[in-house]
Amino acid sequence: MRSQLRMRVLLPVAVLALLGLGVGAFAFGKPPSTSTPPLVSADALRQHRKQTLHHVKKHQTKHERTRGHAKHHKAKPKPKVVGGNPLSQQLADHPVVVVFLYTPDAVLDGLASAEARAGAEAAGAGFMTVDVLDERAVSALAIDFDVRVTPGVVVFTRGPKVATQIDGYADRATVAQAAQNAVA
Secondary structure, eight states: OHHHHHHHHHHHHHHHHHHHHHHHHHHHSOOOOOOOOOOOOHHHHHHHHHHHHOOOOOOOOOOOOOSSOOOOOOOOOOOOOOSSSHHHHHHHHOSEEEEEEEOTTOHHHHHHHHHHHHHHHHHTOEEEEEETTOHHHHHHHHHHSOOOOSSEEEEEETTTEEEEEEESOOOHHHHHHHHHHHHO
């Protein structure tokens, strides 16, 4: 009888103790890992800046003589470039241009720039970056348009007119959708 009493008391106590340990481990344990992407390293950011700021020189190759005369085709007329600024030049080539505003020392801006570039390419729009610390580059935009936040994406159409302005981080799908909406 005494052993039955022990089993009746000890078994529920043991079960409750194990249950308490499980709840405690769940409540005070480490949260499950999330699937957030790793931060961009400083080396990757420097490499990205070099790629975006690097001007590619065209290598001249030897031209071979052709036989006969080439037929001249009339070039499609492009809109007149009013100013010599890069935005006007991009708008002469593309009906929609995605402008990405960034701060060079911000780690998140490297990732946001890559996303904005991918979104612009997906939509077939032009793309350019503007360093907000470069007064000459940003003054042309800041005088005519209200741009104050970095990272930021501004979608321009010819005119130039602001079609969409996105403050903060925007992924490639959002940028592509904004550029496609600007065309429509």
